[in-house]
Amino acid sequence: MSLDRSDVEQIAHLAxxxxxAADMDAYSNALNRxxxxxxxxxxVDTTAIQPLAHPLDAVQRLRRDEVSEPNQRDTLLALAPxxxxxxxxxxxxxx
Amino acid sequence: MFDLTLAELARGLQGGEFSSTELTRAYLQRIKTxxxxxxxxxxxxxxxxxxxxxxxxxxRAAGAGGALCGLPIAHKDLFCTQGVRTSSAxxxxxxxxxxxxxxIVSRLKTAGSVMLGKLNMDEFAMGxxxxxxxYGAVRNPWDSERVPGGSSGGSAAAVAARLxxxxxxxxxxxxxxxxxxxxxxxGLKPTYGRVSRYGMIAFASSLDQAGPMARxxxxxxxxxxxxxxxxxxxxxxxxxxxxxxxxxxxxxxxxLKIGLPKEYFSAALDxxxxxxxxxxxxxxxxxxxxxxxxxxPNTALCIPAYYILAPAEASSNLSRFxxxxxxxxxxxxxxxxxxxxxxxxxxxxxxxxRRIMVGTYALSAGYYDAYYRKAQQIRxxxxxxxxxxxxxxxxxxxxxxxxxxxxxxEKSGDPVAxxxxxxxxxxxxxxxxxxxxxxxxxxxxxxxGLQIIGHYFAESRLLNxxxxxxxxxxxxxxxxxxxxx
Numbered sequence: 001m002s003l004d005r006s007d008v009e010q011i012a013h014l015a016x017x018x019x020x021a022a023d024m025d026a027y028s029n030a031l032n033r034x035x036x037x038x039x040x041x042x043x044v045d046t047t048a049i050q051p052l053a054h055p056l057d058a059v060q061r062l063r064r065d066e067v068s069e070p071n072q073r074d075t076l077l078a079l080a081p082x083x084x085x086x087x088x089x090x091x092x093x094x095x
Numbered sequence: 096m097f098d099l100t101l102a103e104l105a106r107g108l109q110g111g112e113f114s115s116t117e118l119t120r121a122y123l124q125r126i127k128t129x130x131x132x133x134x135x136x137x138x139x140x141x142x143x144x145x146x147x148x149x150x151x152x153x154x155r156a157a158g159a160g161g162a163l164c165g166l167p168i169a170h171k172d173l174f175c176t177q178g179v180r181t182s183s184a185x186x187x188x189x190x191x192x193x194x195x196x197x198x199i200v201s202r203l204k205t206a207g208s209v210m211l212g213k214l215n216m217d218e219f220a221m222g223x224x225x226x227x228x229x230y231g232a233v234r235n236p237w238d239s240e241r242v243p244g245g246s247s248g249g250s251a252a253a254v255a256a257r258l259x260x261x262x263x264x265x266x267x268x269x270x271x272x273x274x275x276x277x278x279x280x281x282g283l284k285p286t287y288g289r290v291s292r293y294g295m296i297a298f299a300s301s302l303d304q305a306g307p308m309a310r311x312x313x314x315x316x317x318x319x320x321x322x323x324x325x326x327x328x329x330x331x332x333x334x335x336x337x338x339x340x341x342x343x344x345x346x347x348x349x350x351l352k353i354g355l356p357k358e359y360f361s362a363a364l365d366x367x368x369x370x371x372x373x374x375x376x377x378x379x380x381x382x383x384x385x386x387x388x389x390x391x392p393n394t395a396l397c398i399p400a401y402y403i404l405a406p407a408e409a410s411s412n413l414s415r416f417x418x419x420x421x422x423x424x425x426x427x428x429x430x431x432x433x434x435x436x437x438x439x440x441x442x443x444x445x446x447x448x449r450r451i452m453v454g455t456y457a458l459s460a461g462y463y464d465a466y467y468r469k470a471q472q473i474r475x476x477x478x479x480x481x482x483x484x485x486x487x488x489x490x491x492x493x494x495x496x497x498x499x500x501x502x503x504x505e506k507s508g509d510p511v512a513x514x515x516x517x518x519x520x521x522x523x524x525x526x527x528x529x530x531x532x533x534x535x536x537x538x539x540x541x542x543x544g545l546q547i548i549g550h551y552f553a554e555s556r557l558l559n560x561x562x563x564x565x566x567x568x569x570x571x572x573x574x575x576x577x578x579x580x
Contacts, residue, residue, distance in 0.1 A: 015455040038457075079192070080420050
C-alpha cells in the first residue's frame with residue numbers, strides 16, 4: 001500500500017517531528033520507496049517460524065536492588081537547555 | 096613514523112626510539128595540516144592527548160603502563176567521552192559534552208592509549224557514505240571525489256590517511272566493515288554482546304556492536320584485547336571470560352574449510368571486486384584451506400527485514416531526544432508539543448527523520464504483524480541459514496561490498512540505492528555473528544574488501560585467518576596515492 005500526504009503527516013505527528021510543508025512530498029516519496037522495498041517480505045511464507053528478537057536469545061540479567069550510582073544531579077542538570085530550582089524547565093503544560 | 100602499525104609503534108615506544116609525547120605531537124600536527132582534505136575529525140582533543148601522552152611516558156619510565164601504553168587512537172563520535180563533545184554527528188548533540196566515558200573508552204584509556212580526538216560519521220550512524228554528518232561529508236583518501244563508506248567513515252578515512260594508527264567504530268548493519276573495505280583498512284565487527292555498548296549512543300540496540308578499525312588484523316587484536324569482555328553496565332553484554340586475541344594469530348590455516356555463498360557472487364557483483372575476491376580465496380588455498388560453494392538462500396531478504404527492524408528500534412531509541420534534558424532545543428517554543436516537534440524536526444537531519452518515520456509507522460497500531468513480526472521471523476530464517484552453513488564450513492568468505500567506493504552524491508538522493516550497499520554486511524547484524532573486512536586487492540585504483548564471517552564468538556579465529564593472509568600478502572600495507580608518510 002502507498003502512503004499519501006495525510007498518512008505521512010500523521011506519522012510525523014506520532015513521531016513528534018515537525019516537517020516543513022515544502023519537504024512533505026519528498027518525505028512521502030522516500031517513505032513509499034522504502035515501504036515498496038520492505039514489502040518484498042510479504043511474499044515469504046513465514047508460517048510457524050518463531051520471531052527472533054535478539055541474536056543470542058538472551059534473558060534479562062537482574063541485579064540486587066541496591067544504590068550503585070552516585071548522585072550527579074548538578075552535572076546532569078548543567079547539560080539541560082533550561083533549568084530552575086534543580087528542575088528541568090519546559091513550557092507551561094497546564095493553564 | 097606515520098606508516099607504522101600499532102604493533103610497530105608499541106615496539107618503538109618500548110625500545111625508546113620515540114616517546115608517546117613525540118608521537119602524539121606528530122600525529123596532532125599531521126591532523127592539523129592534512130585533515131582539511133578528508134574532514135575525518137569532528138573534534139581534536141589536543142590538550143587531553145598531550146596530558147595522556149605525558150602520563151603514559153611517566154608510567155613507562157616507572158616500569159608500569161598498560162598494553163596500549165602511549166599509543167594514539169581516536170574514537171568514533173558516538174562513544175561518550177567525559178568532558179569532550181559527543182555529537183553522533185548531529186545538530187541534536189552539537190552542544191552535548193558527555194558527563195561520563197563509554198566502557199570501551201575507559202577500557203582503552205586504562206590500557207594506556209592516548210585519545211587524539213573524535214571522528215566524523217553518518218548522523219546517528221545511519222548511512223553508508225558518511226555524507227549525512229552535520230559537520231559535512233568525509234572524503235575517501237584514495238580519491239577525494241569518492242565517499243569513504245559509512246557510517247564509521249571518519250574512522251576509516253583517518254586510519255587510511257595515516258592521521259591515526261587506529262580507531263574505534265560501531266557496526267549496526269556494516270558500519271565498520273563497509274568503510275574499512277572502501278578505505279583499504281581492516282575492521283572487525285565482533286559477535287553481538289562481545290563488546291559493551293554502555294556509553295555508545297544507541298541506534299538499533301539488538302544490532303549495534305562496537306569494534307576496532309586499524310591497518311592490520313594484529314592491531315585489531317591488540318585493540319580488541321582491551322575493548323572486549325563482560326560489562327555489568329550493558330545488560331546484553333555476553334557473560335564470557337576475556338580472551339587473548341593475539342595468542343592464536345600465527346596458527347597455520349591447514350585444513351581450514353571456507354564456504355563461498357553462491358548468492359554473494361551474482362551477476363550484480365562488480366566484476367573487478369569479484370576477481371579480487373577470487374584471487375584472495377586462491378591465496379587461502381595456497382595457505383592450506385579448502386573451498387566449497389555454499390548457499391545462504393535468504394540473503395536478499397536481509398535488506399527488507401533490516402529496514403523494518405533497525406528503524407523500529409531507532410524510532411524508540413531516538414525518542415529520548417526531546418529538547419528537555421540535554422541536546423538541541425528550538426527557539427521560543429509555544430507549548431510542550433511545539434517544543435518536542437520543532438526541537439526534533441530542526442535537530443535531526445533528513446535520513447534520521449526518514450528512519451524514525453519508517454519505524455514509527457512499522458510499530459503503529461494495526462501494522463505490527465505485517466512489518467515488525469514478519470521481519471523478526473525473516474531474521475530467524477537468516478540466522479538459521481548461517482547456522483546451517485557453519486556446520487559444513489569453518490568460515491564464510493565473500494566481498495564486503497558489491498562495488499568499490501562510489502562518488503560523493505551518487506546515492507545520497509536515493510535512500511534505497513544507499514541501502515543496497517549493505518547487502519553483504521546487514522545479515523551478520525541480524526544473526527549477531529562476527530565478521531572482519533580486510534583489504535584483498537584493488538580495482539580501478541580503489542581498494543576491495545574481503546569479508547570473513549565466523550561462528551558466534553569466533554573473533555580469535557577470524558583474526559588469525561586475516562593475520563595469516565596479511566603475512567602472505569601486502570594489500571593491507573598499500574598507501575593511498577597522494578598520502579605522504
